[in-house]
Amino acid sequence: MEQGALGERRQPAVFITGAGGEVGHGLISSFSDEGRPDIVATDLRELDHKSREKCAATYLADVCDRDALDRILSMYQVKEMFHLAAVLSTRAEFAPEIAHQVNVNGTVNILQIAAEQGRMYGEPVKVVFPSSIAAYGFGSLSQKKEVGAVSEYVHCKPSTMYGCNKLYCEHLGRYYAHSYRQLATDSVQGKDKNRGVVDFRCVRYPGLISAETVPTGGTSDFVPEMIHAAARGEKYKCFVREDTRIPFMTMPEAIDATLQLAAAPREELTQIVYNISSFSPSAGEVATIVKQYFPSADISFEPDERRQAIVDSWPESLDCNAATNDWGFTPKYTLEQAFEEYLIPRITKQYESKA
């Protein structure tokens, strides 16, 4: 990977971890469209050529490797970090301890670096962190259906390692933002150098649907997988029941909302964590609309009991009022509009150009 130049002065940069994932891909494109020249991106694997071209520098680095992060960050003046690196819910259930290392220890590394840099600059370093609907957990399907839309601070009893990790990291972010080293000697006598050194902001994503990329390792993957399989003319066996319902939004909406939260004035934010989502279709409703656009789509429902249980523990829909009131979040698309205006035109073009 291209190496960032070691200059006399530290170059200003926006720092992205897990940049090779779906959200990283969208975020880099969005920053580049805005003409930002200062993107510094890291991932375990090399980024694709198009993403690399949009960045000032890219590095192969593991978020668990504190020395590697320190080496990279010593070259930059970072005031904003988007910490996207994570092991998603399905993959995490095969290797929970590794997921914990990446999802929790990686986040502690980022928060600690942000705190150190914030102290050094004498102003807060912004850490934007995607959490997930996996932070919720219902004990039964009947309870999930009874409750309907959930707000941020109820029913947070996750059943997956990924969900536990996300929920805990939300709390860690709050701790670094408000209580970091609260009893340390440099925190006494009214000279609190640690308080407010990290400006932590968090969105809880629903399932995300991108026209450009297909997710791997998640449990909300059935919707994007179904759409991309139909566009490629492939059969799709959906691993959840037809009546399964969780919230979703398109990738561009998720990226826009994340950037909107990042840009919101600190004083307008009344909480650390914000739900966002656009629509809550059942898997069957998605299959119906997919077949309208791809009449020969071959979709069957063959639930995998264990993945089904994970999806059944996630809420049907999200109450996004806090995001709307505090920083103006509004969904752009209904499910139908998402297909008509974003997914179908982009997916069709993408697979045509690959044919």
Ligand code: AKB
């Ligand atoms: C997953 O399925 O693990 C993710 C998520 C809902 O956070 N897409």
